[in-house]
Each structure stands twice: as structure tokens, then as C-alpha cells.
Amino acid sequence: MNLEALEQKAPIVRKLANAQEVSWINPYYGKTEEALRGIDLSMADVEEAAARLQRFAPFIRRAFPDTEETKGLIESPLREIQAMKEELNQSWKAGLTGRLLLKMDSHLAAAGSVKARGGIYEILKHAEELALEQGMIRPEEDYGKFAEPEMKEFFSRYAVHVGSTGNLGLSIGIISATLGFRVYVHMSQDAKQWKKDLLRSKNVQVIEYTGDYGAAVKQGRAEAEKDPYSYFVDDENSVSLFLGYAVAALRLQGQLDELGVVVDEDHPLFVYIPCGVGGAPGGVTFGLKLVYGDHVHVFYEEPTQACCMVLGIATGLHSEICVQDIGLSGKTEADGLAVGRPSKFVGKTVEHLLSGEFTLEDEKLYLYMKELLDRENVFIEPSSCAAFAGPCRIQSEDVCLEYLKEQGIEDKMEKASHIVWATGGSLVPEDVRESYIQKAIETEEKAGGR
Ligand SMILES: *Cc1c(COP(=O)(O)O)cnc(C)c1O
Numbered sequence: 001m002n003l004e005a006l007e008q009k010a011p012i013v014r015k016l017a018n019a020q021e022v023s024w025i026n027p028y029y030g031k032t033e034e035a036l037r038g039i040d041l042s043m044a045d046v047e048e049a050a051a052r053l054q055r056f057a058p059f060i061r062r063a064f065p066d067t068e069e070t071k072g073l074i075e076s077p078l079r080e081i082q083a084m085k086e087e088l089n090q091s092w093k094a095g096l097t098g099r100l101l102l103k104m105d106s107h108l109a110a111a112g113s114v115k116a117r118g119g120i121y122e123i124l125k126h127a128e129e130l131a132l133e134q135g136m137i138r139p140e141e142d143y144g145k146f147a148e149p150e151m152k153e154f155f156s157r158y159a160v161h162v163g164s165t166g167n168l169g170l171s172i173g174i175i176s177a178t179l180g181f182r183v184y185v186h187m188s189q190d191a192k193q194w195k196k197d198l199l200r201s202k203n204v205q206v207i208e209y210t211g212d213y214g215a216a217v218k219q220g221r222a223e224a225e226k227d228p229y230s231y232f233v234d235d236e237n238s239v240s241l242f243l244g245y246a247v248a249a250l251r252l253q254g255q256l257d258e259l260g261v262v263v264d265e266d267h268p269l270f271v272y273i274p275c276g277v278g279g280a281p282g283g284v285t286f287g288l289k290l291v292y293g294d295h296v297h298v299f300y301e302e303p304t305q306a307c308c309m310v311l312g313i314a315t316g317l318h319s320e321i322c323v324q325d326i327g328l329s330g331k332t333e334a335d336g337l338a339v340g341r342p343s344k345f346v347g348k349t350v351e352h353l354l355s356g357e358f359t360l361e362d363e364k365l366y367l368y369m370k371e372l373l374d375r376e377n378v379f380i381e382p383s384s385c386a387a388f389a390g391p392c393r394i395q396s397e398d399v400c401l402e403y404l405k406e407q408g409i410e411d412k413m414e415k416a417s418h419i420v421w422a423t424g425g426s427l428v429p430e431d432v433r434e435s436y437i438q439k440a441i442e443t444e445e446k447a448g449g450r
Contacts (some may be wrong), residue, residue, distance in 0.1 A: 001317075003326065010314035016359070017326040019304045023393050025356040025403045026313065032293040035352035041239070043290050048248055049121060049243040056124045058144035063178050066109045074116050076104040078255040078419070083375040085147050085391075091371065092392040097259065097363040098416035100391060102372075103252065106112070106380040111171035112427030113336070113384075114245070114280045119171030119233070121244025123160065126231055127179050130158065152180030159184065159230035163217030165276065166195040166335050167424055172233055173204035186220035188213040190331070194429050212330055213277075213339050214322075235277055236319070236343045245283025249291050252419075261417050263295050268409045271423040272390030274383060275300035275309045275357075276339040278346030280423065290354045297355040299394070301386035303332035303362060310357040312342035319344035333362040336383035336424055356403065358389040363443050370440035379433060380425035387420040394418070 006013045009056065015022050036042075057072030066073060078101055085100035108116040127146065131137040136154050137145055145151060159182040163174040169185035176183035184205045187196060189212065196206045209216045224232035235241065256263065263269040271294060273281040285298045300309055305328050312318040322341035323330050330340035368385040372378055394400045395413060402412040428436075 001321075001325075006315055006321075006326065012080055012314050013326060016304075016307050016311055017328070021304055021327060021361060022310070022359050023356070023397045023399050024314065024358070025399050026351075026354050028313070028351050029355055030352040031290050032353065036289065037447070039349055040288070040350065041243070041349075045243055046246045046287055046290060049240075050247045052125060052128065053244075053247060053302065056128075056143050056146070058142055059146040060110075062144055062147040064110045070109075073251075073368070074109050074120060075251055076106075076108045076412050078103050078252065078259065079248065079378075080259065081372070081376050081378075081420075084372055087371045087375050088392055093396060094392045095395040096391050096394065096418065097395065097413045098418060100418060101259070101261070101419045102378065103419050103421045104378070105248075105421065106378075106384055106425035107173070107422075108426075111167070111174055113167040113171065113424030114284075114421070115167045115171035115424075117248055118238075118241035118244035118279055118283060119168055120175045121123075121247070122233055122240040123172060123175045123179065123181075125159060125240050126160075127155065127181075130155070140187075146179065155180035155183060157225075157229060158182070159227060160233065161186065161220045161224040161230055162233040163213065163220035163235065164188070164191065165213050165216075165338050166191040168233075169199060169204075169206075170195055173341065174201045174202060177202050177204055184220070184223065186216040186223070187195055188216040188338070190335045192335055192432070193196060194432055198427065199322065200314065214341055219254070232348065234289065235279055237345050238279065240343075241279050242283040242286070242349075245280050246287035246290075249287025252288070253291050262415075263417070265295065266412055266415060268407075268412055268416045269296045270390070270394060270416060270418045271296060271298045271421065272307050272358075272387045272419065273298065273300055274334070274386040274423050275302050275338055276306075276337045277341075278309050278343040278350075281309075281421075282346035282350050283341070285350050285353050298353065299355055299390045300357045301389045302359050303334050304335055304359045305329050305362075306332045306334070306340060307337050307357075307359045308339050308342040310359065312344070312347045313351050313354065314359075316349040318342060334365055334383035334386060336381070337386060350442060356400075358387040358393055360386060363447070365402065366436065366440035366443045367447070370437060370444070373437070378422075379428070380422040383427050384421075384423040384425060387422065390419050391420060423442065
């Protein structure tokens with residue numbers, strides 16, 4: 001389909017094709033209750049995933065000592081970032097009111113990114129199925145047993161394959177190797193060197209491709225199909241990844257309660273999540289909508305050159321279109337978001353749940369990163385800084401103000417809460433951090449000491 005025809009379907013395509021930053025309100029956004037009726041998954045599925053993670057907690061606690069405090073649950077802090085809110089209001093004229101919070105999946109145990117949710121969940125589920133099938137464990141047994149040498153030996157007969165831009169590979173690689181699987185991570189050219197090095201140090205086979213993420217996934221899938229003892233983690237279509245991410249919402253509810261954050265008709269909640277292929281933000285969105293319904297407003301953020309999800313949802317073409325089709329490169333400094341073709345499964349699932357999208361230029365990633373570091377002393381990786389585009393624009397751009405009015409919440413924003421979902425960062429090595437900070441300083445200078 002040519003650009004004119006696409007533009008007829010969705011006028012936003014013109015700006016996307018020009019690599020302009022957009023603030024897009026989803027015309028297909030609907031009432032939660034109705035939207036959920038059209039989705040095959042339910043709260044029971046998310047609760048089942050949460051229960052499985054609970055069963056595995058004794059194993060996780062033994063394998064990853066940094067989960068001692070959470071008793072084997074891989075969970076991240078939720079923290080108020082008042083100083084960053086002031087920064088956004090000063091430097092970016094955000095006009096943001098209410099409370100600004102940071103969900104620190106950047107600091108999740110075991111994998112240092114949001115992928116520790118979906119990725120680890122999917123591999124645990126696979127391991128449980130194999131172990132039950134082969135009589136290695138009984139359902140009522142203590143799952144701490146998964147840390148025993150006999151289990152490692154058992155799993156060494158099986159292989160796991162995954163295609164990744166980096167963080168999914170880290171998460172799948174680390175948990176699979178810990179359980180004893182042979183694991184192969186098929187990496188795209190965008191993947192950062194330190195992520196490959198870290199995986200290799202954990203005995204993971206890293207296979208590099210000259211193509212993009214899509215090419216790495218395709219190759220991984222083909223390799224896995226050749227071997228009956230192997231399992232392929234399908235980032236684009238996996239329901240278990242999705243449910244692993246969705247569990248985040250159940251836990252967030254408890255954390256919001258603890259901080260005294262109310263979410264109801266008079267206290268709207270806004271959540272901003274960076275988006276790649278869609279699995280992580282999609283799963284979190286689904287969970288949040290199950291918990292908070294119409295009171296939560298979820299927005300995604302993508303780089304202007306890799307805006308695949310907004311392109312897929314706006315045109316209704318989902319995985320049948322990629323960013324290269326409208327002349328974009330798919331290349332971005334945000335390695336975790338460097339995806340050209342969105343997941344159809346996720347796009348179809350969230351098309352009536354998602355409030356909108358913000359795309360942004362790469363430069364801003366570094367600026368937000370440094371501001372967060374300076375103001376709050378928290379480091380998160382550039383990809384995850386995309387999330388700050390949302391709070392910068394939600395109360396300052398006309399299309400957003402219109403959305404607030406339409407939703408009948410424009411006069412409730414003083415009592416709103418905003419959650420920026422920090423999706424990665426704690427594993428970034430010191431020297432790479434330094435180079436990012438250097439880049440931020442150069443960007444600031446170029447921007448004329450904003
Ligand atoms: C993977 C990733 C995302 C987005 O997740 P998708 O499932 O690809 O949409 C966001 N931020 C970071 C840092 C990531 O690694």
C-alpha cells in the first residue's frame with residue numbers, strides 16, 4: 001500500500017513517515033469492560049501466572065540471592081520522583097500536576113530490565129511442564145528442588161532459543177542457564193556489545209546477525225525447529241510472556257496502596273511505557289486495565305525511526321506493516337525499542353485499551369537520562385527514558401488536553417498520579433554508563449544549554 005492510501009486510513013502516517021515526533025490519541029480507545037469482552041484472556045489467567053511465580057519463589061530465592069528481601073519474588077520498587085517532576089516542569093514546560101512516580105523495573109533482580117518479568121516467567125513455565133511430564137517433580141513438592149544438581153542435569157538435555165535486541169536475550173539467557181538448559185540467543189545488529197559479553201560469561205551461546213531484530217527472530221525460530229529437544233521463545237506471539245508481564249499490575253496495586261495513591265473516578269492514573277515489539281507494555285496494560293479499568297490511562301512511547309506499534313494500530317495493519325514500508329530506518333539508539341514490525345497478537349489485544357502514543361527523537365533519551373540522574377540519583381538506560389515523553393506532553397499538548405476533556409478528567413488532574421515505567425538499566429556497565437552521560441552532556445551543549 002502506498003503512502004497516500006495509508007494516510008487515508010490513518011492521517012498520522014504522514015507525520016510518522018516524515019520522522020516527526022507525534023502525540024497520538026488512539027481513535028479506537030474504548031470502555032474497558034467492552035474491550036475486555038473481546039479478549040480471550042482474563043484475570044484468571046493473570047492470577048494463574050502469579051501463582052506459578054509464587055510456586056517458584058523458593059527456587060528463585062536460592063538461585064538469585066538479591067531476591068532475599070522479596071522472598072523469591074522478582075519485583076521492583078515504586079518511588080515518587082518529585083524533583084524530576086519539577087525538572088520536567090522547568091526544562092520541558094510540562095505543566096504536570098499531581099504525583100510523578102517511577103516504577104523501577106530497571107532494577108529488577110536477575111536481569112535488570114522489564115524482561116525479567118515475561119522472560120523469566122515463560123522459561124519457568126516451560127521448565128515446570130518438562131519436569132512434571134518427566135516425573136522430575138510432583139505438583140505439591142517444594143520448588144526449591146529446581147536448584148538441585150539433578151535438575152540441572154535433566155534440563156541440560158534440552159535447549160532454549162530466543163531472538164533478541166538485547167534485554168530479552170539477557171533475561172532468557174540468565175534464567176535458562178541457571179536452570180541448566182543449553183541456551184542460544186540470536187542477536188540483532190543493534191544489540192549492545194556488553195550484553196553479548198555478559199551472556200557469554202554465563203555460558204550462553206550468542207549468535208550474531210547482520211540483519212535487524214526480525215531477521216534474528218526468524219533464524220532463531222528456524223534453528224529451534226530443527227531440534228525436537230528445543231524450545232523457541234516467540235517474542236511476537238507468546239501468551240506466556242504476555243501474562244508474565246501482566247502480573248506486574250497485581251503487584252503494583254499493593255505498592256500504590258502503600259504509598260497512599262488512590263485510583264478512582266476522581267483520581268486518574270496515567271502510565272507511560274516504552275514500546276518495542278509490544279509484549280512488555282501490552283502485558284502490563286492488560287493487567288492494569290483488569291485492575292483499574294477506565295481509571296487508568298496507558299500511553300506508549302517509541303523512537304521516531306522505530307514507531308512500529310503506533311503504525312500497526314493506527315493503520316489496523318498490525319504485523320502486516322513495518323516502519324521500512326513508510327521509509328523509516330528502524331534504527332535508533334534505544335536498542336530495546338529497535339523493532340520495525342509490531343506484534344499482531346499484542347496490537348489486536350490492546351487496540352481498544354491503549355489511550356495513545358508518543359514518539360520521540362533519540363536525543364531526548366539522553367537528556368531525560370541525565371536529568372533523572374542529576375535530580376534523583378537514579379540511572380536508567382536510554383531506551384527506558386523514552387517513557388518521559390508522556391509526562392512532558394500529557395498536560396501541555398492540545399491533542400492531549402482534548403483527550404483529558406473527552407474523558408471528563410481535565411479538572412481532576414491536580415489529584416492525578418503519573419507512573420513512568422523504567423524498563424531497564426541496572427546491569428549497564430560503568431564504562432558504558434559514562435559514555436551515555438558524556439553523550440548527554442554533548443547533546444545538552446548542542447541544544448544550547450536549555
Ligand atoms: C524490551 C524493552 C522494552 C519494550 O518491550 P517490548 O516487549 O519489546 O515492547 C522497553 N524498554 C526496554 C529497556 C526493553 O528492553
